[in-house]
Amino acid sequence: MNKLINEIRSNRNTDRVIKCDVPLDIEMDVRYKGQKSTNIPNLSENTLLRHFTNLSRRNYALSTTFYPLGSCTMKYNPVVNEKIAAFEEFSSVHPYQSEETVQGSLEIMYELEKSLCEVSGMDNFTLQPAAGAHGEYAGLLIIAGYFKSIKEKRTKIIVPDSAHGTNPASAALAGFEIISLKSDENGIVSPENLKAVLTKDVACMMMTVPNTLGVFEKNIAEISEILHQNGSLLYYDGANLNAVMGIVKPADIGFDVMHINLHKTFATPHGGGGPGAGPVGVKAFLKDFLPVPVIVKENNKFKISFGDKKKSIGKMKAFFGNFPVLLKACAYIKALGGAGLKEASEQAVLNANYVLSSLKDKVSIPAGSVCMHEFVLSSKGHLGDGVKTLDVAKKLLDYGYYAPTIYFPLIVEEAMMIEPTETESKQVLDEFTDVLLKIIEESVSNPEILHNAPVNTYVSRLNEVEAARKPKLHW
Amino acid sequence: MNYIPVNEQDRKEMLDRIGVKSIEELLALQIPESLRAKKLNLPEGLSEQELSALFKNYAGKNKSNLVCFRGAGVYDHFVPSLVDEITGRSEFSTAYTPYQAEASQGTLQAIFEYQSMICELTGLDCANASMYDGATAVAEAVLLAVRTSRKNKIIISSGVNPEYLSVVETYTKNLDVEIIKIKIDEKTGALDKNVLQSMLSDDIGAVVVQSPNFFGVVEDMLSLSETAKNKNALFVTIVNPASLGILKTPCEYNADIAAGEGQVFGNRMHLGGSTFGFLAVKKALEWKIPGRVVGQTVDKNGKRGFVLTLQSREQHIRREKATSNICTNAALNAFAGCVYMACLGSSGIKELAETNISKARYAFNAIKKLEGFEPLFANSLFFNEFVFKTVKNVKKIEKALLKENILGPLNLGAFDKKYKNCLMFAVTEKRTKQEIDKLTDILNRA
Structure with a gap:
């Protein structure tokens, strides 16, 4: 039976914490002393191991199934990296240890920064941001700081309508107004549409390349010129960097600031929602605005530098960043090497196109028949009566697959965003496309089984409306 | 090493199906030649053995286990072995944010249990699924206080951890928010409620106090909170969860929002990250809280299950009107906190x-x-x-x-x-x- 922890009866005595080998000394004034007790049962290790292990079996994960979650780059997370990250030499160091006692950790961060510079073409990186959206936020604060320093009042940011929801949310948090830019009929940004909304008070445009439809923005050179002539900057959302490593460098094609999701492109596990890391890269003219501290190398020693504090946007989080995530990304880059990174991107593009080629005659592909590392299909008009893409997604769960992204992008109706990644075999891709096509057929021949899906998961379709109407947020 | 499971034969068959001769041809169809990058100037890849040796070498340059x-x-x-055993399970660590609830009940129930234990610990009604760390949790708590009070002046104690203060400064610098610092008393290391009293006015949205504060001093939260409430300011508290087994909890002094650093529960120091931040609020604020929240519901057959909920607050729905831009959080670190709390009871x-x-x-x-x-x-x-x-x-x-x-x-x-x-x-x-x-x-x- 599915018990919550608080429904398991306490079954052990109190012996969890090390015996206090000094006299117990706990008296204090009643003003400070807590009176309430908490209701967390005291459970044996055996009970807990069983409880949590059983929970783990109710998850689909990358280690148990194909996870073609578009935009999230669910590629294989190398197990050796987990092992290395757990070395006590790394895990037991305190952030306020002196530089000379943490040279190994600093060197790893330094090496990662240099590698990210090479992959992206940017001149400098901060490793501090803890996630993609956190990186966006840092990048936009850098842009705001830059315009402030040259005394230009620019209050607006252009975001294409195909962008991730975090883009406008980050821009708002950084104090900007958002101009939403409509994509053209091919799902990309057109220079004409851009010119129509571009004004002197635009600080920057945020772009994802390839965009969330998996389409490379082929007009990017012209877009960059238009923006830069206007004195505006160009921001690269690195969510889709896995398509272009060694193929295109964002800095070379006109971008000034970017973030990278290490938990996507650089194979660090996503932990069921985090931790991630969102390093931000900039061209040299924006270097002084990066968060502090940064790691520098002097006389073969690594130093923690607070640089020119006056221009820096300050701190995005405490200390240096999510160190184990940074370490795993660094290890991934070292394992693959330059040629390996390029091969990874190439294979990601091949795998996506392979799946696309097997599906394109059975569904609509709004952005055309080639793609980069992912693509978006629309099942509108291809499914049986009353069947939605959501139902297809739920039926995929019954066949043991995690479902592709379906809540997004907002500009495609009944969208399904598929990103296979390079670490899936041809056999896995073949079997997946066969199942997906079978489900589409079933939606016509037997729509009821899709409405009822999933039936093989631990719970059947959950009532999300009720959950929000009467929120029950704790036991 | 690369992790690609596609051999030459497979690759050829795949290209044939697509109808191109090479991957290069696929790229050339989409990317203008002038935009292509030169070869990456990075060293050759390493085998697993070489990789381990390289990082052992880095590891040896740290002075550790002090x-x-x-x-x-x-x-x-101390971190109990059970925490590593459970959080190291790849079913948890290699899953994504639980968008497909039916296939993510493990993660979702774990977060629900985490939220419940944070509520137990703080005595508040609603906790989110986690923030990046203590510093960002405090910054989000400040923004939440501004949204809730509809006042843009926030008093914050100078006894708050300086790392947190810097992040609050970064988070508010481009917004219409005024941060007013209140000094701690030099003799006691604590805040003086009379000084707070003198700084309060009707346009102050919230008072933010950390206890124990950066210098380790436990504040008189009961009277500080009362002082703030008398002027209709929200009371935001930053607490060390390890202290809540003996000190007064946020609900006991009527705090509206509690934030803090969760590293102390089941997470190693790791040069200061990754850790997790927690954020908990009173019932009245639950629709305004930032970040993911898991709620209980039932499936078609009436069986209990868990889903991401109150999603209309979030960036993927509300875009620029969301309560925060946060998407990825610190789920696995918070889960370590959950297992830790369960271990201790x-x-x-x-x-x-x-x-x-x-x-x-x-x-x-x-x-x-x-x-x-x-x-x-x-x-x-x-x-x-x-x-x-x-x-x-x-x-x-x-x-x-x-x-x-x-x-x-x-x-x-x-x-x-x-x-x-x-x-x-x-x-x-x-x-x-x-x-x-x-x-x-x-x-x-x-």
Whole structure:
């Protein structure tokens, strides 16, 4: 039976914490002393191991199934990296240890920064941001700081309508107004549409390349010129960097600031929602605005530098960043090497196109028949009566697959965003496309089984409306 | 090494199906030639054995596993083996944010249990699924207070951890928010409620107080909260969860929002990250809280299950009108916190707090007896961290301790000249009497 922890009866005595080998000394004034007790049962290790292990079996994960979650780059997370990250030499160091006692950790961060510079073409990186959206936020604060320093009042940011929801949310948090830019009929940004909304008070445009439809923005050179002539900057959302490593460098094609999701492109596990890391890269003219501290190398020693504090946007989080995530990304880059990174991107593009080629005659592909590392299909008009893409997604769960992204992008109706990644075999891709096509057929021949899906998961379709109407947020 | 499971034969068949001769052709169809990059100037890839050796080499350059008397926001607590065993399970660690609820019940129930335990601990009604760390949790708490109070002036104690204060500054610098700092009393190290009283006015949205504060001093939260509430300001508290087994909890002093750093529960120091931040609020604020929230519901057959809920607050739906831009959070670190709390149980959480305070008091009393050491805030209550001012050479002390593999107290003078020769000690349950005696002995001889 599915018990919550608080429904398991306490079954052990109190012996969890090390015996206090000094006299117990706990008296204090009643003003400070807590009176309430908490209701967390005291459970044996055996009970807990069983409880949590059983929970783990109710998850689909990358280690148990194909996870073609578009935009999230669910590629294989190398197990050796987990092992290395757990070395006590790394895990037991305190952030306020002196530089000379943490040279190994600093060197790893330094090496990662240099590698990210090479992959992206940017001149400098901060490793501090803890996630993609956190990186966006840092990048936009850098842009705001830059315009402030040259005394230009620019209050607006252009975001294409195909962008991730975090883009406008980050821009708002950084104090900007958002101009939403409509994509053209091919799902990309057109220079004409851009010119129509571009004004002197635009600080920057945020772009994802390839965009969330998996389409490379082929007009990017012209877009960059238009923006830069206007004195505006160009921001690269690195969510889709896995398509272009060694193929295109964002800095070379006109971008000034970017973030990278290490938990996507650089194979660090996503932990069921985090931790991630969102390093931000900039061209040299924006270097002084990066968060502090940064790691520098002097006389073969690594130093923690607070640089020119006056221009820096300050701190995005405490200390240096999510160190184990940074370490795993660094290890991934070292394992693959330059040629390996390029091969990874190439294979990601091949795998996506392979799946696309097997599906394109059975569904609509709004952005055309080639793609980069992912693509978006629309099942509108291809499914049986009353069947939605959501139902297809739920039926995929019954066949043991995690479902592709379906809540997004907002500009495609009944969208399904598929990103296979390079670490899936041809056999896995073949079997997946066969199942997906079978489900589409079933939606016509037997729509009821899709409405009822999933039936093989631990719970059947959950009532999300009720959950929000009467929120029950704790036991 | 690369992790690609596609051989030449497969690759050829795939290209044939697509109808192109090479991957290069696929790329050329989409990317203008002029935009293509030159070859990456990175070293050749490594085998697993070489990779492990390389990182062993980096590891050897750290001075690690020190006997740690340093805190200031990150603490050396014991982590039970069960935490590693559970959070290391790839079913948890390699899953994504639980968008498909039916295939993510493990993660979702775990987050629900985490939220419940944070609510138990703080006494508040709703906790989110986690923030990146304590600092960003505090910054989001400030923004939440602004949204809720509809007032843009926030009073924040200068006793708040300086890392948190910097992040709050970064988060608010481009927004119409005014941060007003209130100084702590130099004698007690705590806030004076009369000073707070004098700074309050009807246009103050919230008062933000950390207890124990950065200097380890426990604040009189009951009267500070009352003072804030009398002027209709929200009371935002920053707490160390390890202290809540003995100190008053946020609900006991009527806090509206509680935030803090969760590292102390089941997460290693790791140079300060990754950790997790927690954020909990009263019922009235639940629709305004930032980040993911998991709720309980039922499936088609009436069976209990869990889903991400209150999603209309979030960026993927509301875009620029969302309560925050946060998407990825610190789920696995928060899960470590969840397993840790479950391991300890209510009585363990109490024992943990009692052992921390007892050992810290033992160390405090021993150092107080030494010549050349004066407590900075002699009569104030502390939990597991306290400050001494010394006439001795602090650099020499640090060196002497390090020689014995002890990471000594933090030199506050390095942060603020005002605290020259002030050393801040943290003593957790992990420190033994023997280690404390050794510390005292070296301090005495230095």
